[in-house]
Amino acid sequence: MQKIVIVGAGIASLTAAEALRQNGFEGKITILGEENTLPYQRPPLSKAYLTSDELPSPTPIRSPNFFRDNNIEFEQGCEVTALDRTAKQVVIQGGRKVQYDILILATGARPRPIDLPGENSKNVFYLRNFDHSAALRNALSAPEHKKVAILGAGVIGLEVASAANLLGKQVSVFEASSRAMCRVASPLTTNFVTNRMALDGVSFCFNACVNQILSEEDRVSGIRLSDGTTKPADVVVIGIGAVPNAELAQDANLSCDGGILVDSNMCSSDPDIFAIGDCAKAVNLSTNTPIRIETIHNAMLQAQIAAAHICGKPSPPISPPRFWSDLNGMKVQCVGIATGYDRIQQRPTENDNAREFWLFSGDRMIAAETVNLPTRQSKLSEALSER
Ligand SMILES: Cc1cc2nc3c(=O)[nH]c(=O)nc-3n(C[C@H](O)[C@H](O)[C@H](O)COP(=O)(O)OP(=O)(O)OC[C@H]3O[C@@H](n4cnc5c(N)ncnc54)[C@H](O)[C@@H]3O)c2cc1C
Incomplete structure (x- = not known):
């Protein structure tokens, strides 16, 4: 070879x-x-770059x-x-x-395309590569862009919501499911996170089906929901998966x-x-x-x-899947795959800004999630590997 x-x-x-x-x-x-x-x-494309004063480099x-x-x-x-x-x-x-x-x-x-009328209007963004991030950062840094609508409350949608909120924008997140990040984390974690984000001013609209992106002179002006309600927006970000x-x-x-x-x-x-x-x-x-x-x-x-x-060498040790996200100052970390669980146990934490949840299928712990406990992820990963 x-x-x-x-x-x-x-x-x-x-x-x-x-x-x-x-x-x-x-x-x-x-x-x-x-x-x-x-x-x-x-x-960083959906985190620090969006709030950076200068246009960042990759x-x-x-x-x-x-x-x-x-x-x-x-x-x-x-x-x-x-x-x-x-x-x-x-x-x-x-x-x-x-x-x-x-x-x-x-x-x-x-990015998964949304295929809606109006999706090609100016100031409608997807986010996957550096150019997308730079273009979105420029739109968010314009003072005249006050209202930001985000379609999809997955990880990317929430990270953009967090950045736009930090920049002082009026942020609304529209999600077809009944809660955020439903493919990757349990409701206890996601509801804790979105409740905190809501306290910071992010508005969430769950069970919401957006069926049109509205525009005036080719520039986005809002979105329309399936019940006919319209919401104004100067910037629309589509984060409905990949x-x-x-x-x-x-x-x-x-x-x-x-x-x-x-x-x-x-x-x-x-x-x-x-x-x-x-x-x-x-x-x-x-x-x-x-x-x-x-x-x-x-x-x-x-x-x-x-x-x-x-190369015909032994496989490396297999550690459980893990990811992190930074949302309104919260460090959210998940280990394992949050699917097929039938019980969630909240673990004691020392302060009220932190959370730790263990997800079980029967007696077997299959995933763990933390908020604001950055040193726990490695230990939880080890614990899951042993099971
Ligand atoms: C905005 C954003 C934020 C993220 N944040 C996190 C995070 O906080 N934590 C986390 O764990 N994960 C995060 N992820 C996910 C993580 O970045 C991806 O899982 C990871 O980048 C996947 O790596 P990859 O090499 O498989 O694919 P990619 O990074 O997508 O790289 C694939 C490359 O292949 C190129 N390519 C595709 N087709 C061809 C072709 N035909 N010919 C030549 N080149 C081609 C693409 O242009 C691209 O450059 C984030 C993703 C995004 C988009």
Whole structure:
């Protein structure tokens, strides 16, 4: 095996390349990334960047020397448009072909489109990449933009709400479900968080179905709910989830089902093609079902698993999924997967701004969530790993 090509240049891709070298792979590694920049961190895009006084620069995941030091070829602005599995080649925009022995797909995800009338109006934003974040930051920093409507109370929606609230905007969040972050955290945690955000002035409208984005002279002016109510807005942010960038795999007839299906070694239905990070759907050990997890921890772990397997080395220790979020000064952290639980236990905490919840399925603890207890996550992760 001489040549490994990695498509996509995010945290999963860089971690895989680094882990391949650490595991002793001496052949050629090529990373092909479509964005015109060094790979950068996504978490600040919806947090500190939005409130920063100056237009921030992307925060690189690794220094530029990383590629030279690890003998990794990195091509930016290089979109892969097709896979030829028979010839073992990827095709780049413009027609150039790159040969691989092993291919790793680390293409991430993109915002789920809302498909509503008015979604192309000025000052309607999605948030996935640096340009999105910079454009939203500029809109939020304009004093004439007073009212911000956020569609979707997932993690990204709440983080934008938090930033806009800190900037003194009138923020309203509209969510189709009965509570926030319902795919990733229990109601006790999410209700605690949204109640605190509401005390800071963020307005939440749950069980709300937005069916139109209103505009005047092509500029957003508000939203309309399915009951006919309209709400004014100068800026609208759509945060209704993400869809995996799985088209390359799909078009090459790899097994896909809401993500590129991979086994526990991150290997797809083609033994020479792996998929990792936000684009991959792997069987999770905690739930025993294939799921797609969109977190930094998951992207890094899957990258390390794939690299170890490719190099014939033992898999790294599997730690439970985890993520964090910063919301109105609260540090929210979750370990495990908050699904399939039948009991939630609130644990004692020393101050009233902190919370710790343990989620159980029968007698088995399957997840834990904390607010404002930053040192607890590692311990809770260890506790869950032992079960
Ligand atoms: C705004 C925001 C905030 C977040 N905050 C947190 C957080 O606080 N904590 C947390 O755990 N997680 C957070 N996440 C999630 C986390 O960033 C992702 O799970 C992680 O970035 C996934 O890494 P990845 O490498 O799989 O995909 P990505 O980071 O999406 O990288 C994939 C790359 O592949 C490129 N690509 C796609 N198709 C092609 C192609 N055909 N050819 C070439 N290149 C291609 C894409 O342009 C992209 O650069 C956040 C995500 C966002 C968007």
